[in-house]
Amino acid sequence: MIRLTDAPFDAGAELTRFAEGRTVTGAVASFLGLARGEAGAPAALELEAYAGFPESQIAAFVETAVDRFALHDARIVHRIGAIAPGEAIVLVLTAATHRRAAFEACDYLMDYLKSQAPLWKKEFGAGGPRWVEPTARDFADLGRWR
Amino acid sequence: MTRVLLFGRLADLAGWRDRTLTAEPGTLGELRQILAAADAALGEALGAAGVRAAVDKVLVTGDLALTPGAEVAFMPPMSGG
Numbered sequence: 001m002i003r004l005t006d007a008p009f010d011a012g013a014e015l016t017r018f019a020e021g022r023t024v025t026g027a028v029a030s031f032l033g034l035a036r037g038e039a040g041a042p043a044a045l046e047l048e049a050y051a052g053f054p055e056s057q058i059a060a061f062v063e064t065a066v067d068r069f070a071l072h073d074a075r076i077v078h079r080i081g082a083i084a085p086g087e088a089i090v091l092v093l094t095a096a097t098h099r100r101a102a103f104e105a106c107d108y109l110m111d112y113l114k115s116q117a118p119l120w121k122k123e124f125g126a127g128g129p130r131w132v133e134p135t136a137r138d139f140a141d142l143g144r145w146r
Numbered sequence: 147m148t149r150v151l152l153f154g155r156l157a158d159l160a161g162w163r164d165r166t167l168t169a170e171p172g173t174l175g176e177l178r179q180i181l182a183a184a185d186a187a188l189g190e191a192l193g194a195a196g197v198r199a200a201v202d203k204v205l206v207t208g209d210l211a212l213t214p215g216a217e218v219a220f221m222p223p224m225s226g227g
Contacts, residue, residue: 033227047226048153050219053203054226078226090227110227118200119226120154131155132225133196 001074002058004049006081011091018075018093025072025095029102031110033090035083043125045083054078054118061112069105071096076109078119108145114138148177148212151219156197160188174199175209177218196223 011032019028035045062074077091090113094105113119115134123130148167157163171177182189191197199206200219212218 050151050153050200050203050221053200053219056203057205113227115224117226118153118221118224120222121225122154131158131222133223134225 001062001076002055003075003077004054004080005077006079008087009077009079009091011077011088014075014077014091015093018073018095022072022095024097026097027099027102028093028095029099029106030094031090031092031106032088033110035085035087035089037085043085043123045089046122046124047078047080047083047089048120048122049080050118058113058117061116062109065094065105065109068108069094069096069101071101071105074105074109076113078113078117080119111138111141111145115142147215149215149217150177150181151217153219154222154225156188156191156220156222159191160185170214171212173209173211174201174206174218177212192220197221 015030037043058076062076065071065074071094073095075093079087079089083089092106092109094102096102096105115138121132123132148169148171150165150167152160152163167180169180171180178189178192181192198221200221201210201212202217
């Protein structure tokens with residue numbers, strides 16, 4: 001359900017596997033987050049994790065999404081360690097009977113990951129290394145679900 | 147022996163991220179005092195808004211008793227996704 005990996009992953013293969021063999025699911029939604037540049041300059045990222053901790057924290061939160069949106073299944077693949085510009089950082093997959101629940105659960109899980117999952121993102125941009133912290137917008141996004 | 151883990155900017159500030167103390171603090175509050183006595187800037191950063199603590203991989207709030215050999219993590223605001 002949750003996979004942390006320090007190597008690039010194949011989002012297409014993950015989606016194919018996730019959607020395979022389903023008979024009652026009518027909708028699979030996906031979100032893929034990429035390491036992007038700032039002001040035209042690509043920035044490398046480093047994702048720090050507390051070994052053994054994010055998996056259990058994220059899994060507990062995924063359970064709330066499964067209950068709230070009546071999901072059939074959900075999967076999160078998240079990179080840790082060094083990430084090059086343009087590489088995928090995170091993939092969220094949700095499966096439900098209808099599209100609305102699948103879309104909303106994807107959105108909900110991403111809002112959680114941005115400020116509540118025990119991961120720390122360091123950006124190596126033109127201005128030197130910088131620890132990224134959640135923005136007011138990230139907290140406002142999370143607040144939409146309360 | 148209490149093991150202390152620091153993450154993100156807290157580790158950069160302290161200059162270490164994993165340390166086992168010879169002291170055996172009885173509570174989380176005592177541990178904070180020990181860390182602050184050794185490094186005032188770190189002590190202040192640990193008490194700042196948004197910094198969370200986990201004891202043996204469980205998020206905690208406020209003060210609580212620590213068992214011998216506890217693993218305590220101090221975590222700045224999280225930024226995954």
